[in-house]
Amino acid sequence: MSGLFTAAKAVAAEEGKAPRLGMVIDLRKCVGCFSCQVSCKMENGVPMAGFNSWVKVYDMGEYPKAKRVFLPRLCNHCEGTEKDKVPPCVKICPEYPKKRQTFTTADGKKITYRDGATYKRPDGLILIDNDPCTGCGKCIKECPFGSRYFDPRIKSGADKTKNAVGKCNFCQHRIEKGLEPACVRNCVGKARTFGDLNDPNSEVSQLIKNNPAKTLKPPKLKEDIRPRVYYIGLDEDVAKIEAKTEEEINTKPQIIYSL
Numbered sequence: 001m002s003g004l005f006t007a008a009k010a011v012a013a014e015e016g017k018a019p020r021l022g023m024v025i026d027l028r029k030c031v032g033c034f035s036c037q038v039s040c041k042m043e044n045g046v047p048m049a050g051f052n053s054w055v056k057v058y059d060m061g062e063y064p065k066a067k068r069v070f071l072p073r074l075c076n077h078c079e080g081t082e083k084d085k086v087p088p089c090v091k092i093c094p095e096y097p098k099k100r101q102t103f104t105t106a107d108g109k110k111i112t113y114r115d116g117a118t119y120k121r122p123d124g125l126i127l128i129d130n131d132p133c134t135g136c137g138k139c140i141k142e143c144p145f146g147s148r149y150f151d152p153r154i155k156s157g158a159d160k161t162k163n164a165v166g167k168c169n170f171c172q173h174r175i176e177k178g179l180e181p182a183c184v185r186n187c188v189g190k191a192r193t194f195g196d197l198n199d200p201n202s203e204v205s206q207l208i209k210n211n212p213a214k215t216l217k218p219p220k221l222k223e224d225i226r227p228r229v230y231y232i233g234l235d236e237d238v239a240k241i242e243a244k245t246e247e248e249i250n251t252k253p254q255i256i257y258s259l
Contacts, residue, residue, distance in 0.1 A: 017105070017198060018103060018105050018111055018121075018122035018123045018124075018198075019105075019106070019123050019124075019196040019197075019198050019199070020079075020123065020124045020196060020197040020198040020228070021077070021123050021124045021125060021170060021175065021194070021195070021196060021197070021228065022077070022124065022194075022195070022196075022197040022204055022228035022229065022230065023074075023170070023181075023184070023192060023193065023194050023204070023228065023229045023230070024192070024193045024204045024207045024208060024213060024229075024230045024231075024232065025072050025191055025192050025229065025230070025231050025232070026191045026192075026193070026207070026211075026232040026233060027070070027071070027072075027191065027231060027232060027233040027234060027235070028191075028232065028233035029189040029190055029191035030070050030072060030189055030191040031070075031188055031189040031191075032055065032057070032068070032070040033188045033189070034055055035183075035186045035187060035188050036053050036055065036072055036183035036186065036187055036192065037051065037053055037054050037055055037183075038186075039182045039183060039185070039186035040052050040053040040168070040182055040183050042182070043171060043174075043182035044171070044182070045153070046166065047151055047152055047153050047166070049149070049152060050149040050150075050151055050166050051149070052074065052075070052147075052166065052167060052168040052169075053072065053073070053074040053168055053183050054072075054073055054074070055070050055071070055072050055073070056070070056071040056072075056073055057069070057070060057071075058070075058071070058235075058237075058238050058241070060237055060238075061237075069235045069237070069238050071234075071238060071242075072183075072191075072192075073145065073146075073147070074147060074168040074183070074229060075126060075143075075145065075147040075148075075167045075168035075169075075170075075229075076145055076147070076215070076216060076227035076228060076229045077124055077125060077126045077168075077170065077227070077228040077229070078126070078225040078226055078227050078228065079120075079124065079225070079226035079227075079228065080120070080225055080226065081223045081224065081225055081226070082224075082226075085120075086120065087120060087126060087225055088142045088143065088144065088225060089118055089126065089139040089142050089143050089148065090116070090118050090119055090120055090126065090139075091142075092138045092139060092142045093116055093117050093118045093119075093138065093139055094117075094134060094136060094138070095116050095117035095118075095132040095133060095134060096114070096115075096116025096117060096118060096119055097114030097115070097116050097119070098114060098115050098116045098117075098119075098129075098132055099114070099115055100112055100113070100114055100115075101113055101114070101115050103121060103122040103123065105122075115127075115129060116129065116132065117129055117130070117132045117133035117134070117139075117156075118133075118139050118165070124197075124228055125169060125170055125172060126167075126169075127169055127172065128165055128166075128167065128169070130154065130155075130156035130157075130164045130165070131156070131157070131158065132157075132158075133156035133157060133162060133164060133165065134156070134157060134162055135150075135156050135157060135162030135163035135164065135165075137150065137163065137165075139165060140165060143167075144218040144220060144221055144225070145216060145218065145227075147167050147168060148165055148166070148167045149165070149166055149167070150163045150164065150165060150166070151164045151165065151166035170194070171183075175194075180194050181194055193207060197228065204230075207230075207232065208230055211232045212232065213230040213231065213232050214230065214231050214232075214234060215227040215229065215230055215231070216229070216231070216242075
């Protein structure tokens with residue numbers, strides 16, 4: 001692996017296993033309308049100061065070759081490394097693991113897992129339980145994608161006095177009803193596709209198989225934590241900037257912002 005992006009691998013179906021939920025974002029179709037960002041805030045009541053889904057904007061080059069590039073971002077619901085299968089945000093949480101829980105697959109198979117203040121469900125969703133959360137903020141610092149933030153609307157902990165953490169949960173409340181995440185449902189350019197990465201016949205799996213899909217890999221990561229958000233059609237100039245550390249980016253002025 002090199003740079004910020006890693007080529008995606010095809011995933012074979014596993015019988016009796018939970019689905020592996022993930023998303024493909026086709027940047028060739030993104031029109032920069034920010035409907036994903038707005039619909040996410042409306043659907044999930046995201047506070048003004050935070051974003052579960054946001055769009056990074058790059059204004060690059062000079063006339064007559066100037067261009068504007070959009071890079072939608074969100075929690076990548078990482079699988080974790082091949083070795084431990086636990087994403088960094090979960091691994092560092094002092095309140096993980098906690099209680100044993102049971103996840104039931106579509107074919108009725110029951111899978112046991114451990115929850116915590118932040119945890120990975122068998123279907124791949126990285127979720128937050130604010131009851132045991134101590135508000136330490138370690139998961140926020142550990143997330144390599146900058147996807148977590150303190151949510152000022154709510155408090156965590158048994159006494160509800162601690163800082164609570166917010167982030168994208170793939171619209172858990174919607175997918176449990178068989179609906180798409182709000183950002184997918186409202187994407188004007190139909191750039192977002194959501195589904196089961198464990199099913200080789202699903203639309204997301206076919207998109208990954210038939211296109212040069214890539215996943216994010218921030219520079220500081222030395223291991224592949226297997227993100228579940230894939231990108232098609234990444235602009236090469238953006239990739240070069242994103243492959244740099246913040247210190248390297250700040251050595252030269254860049255017009256980069258999020259709305």
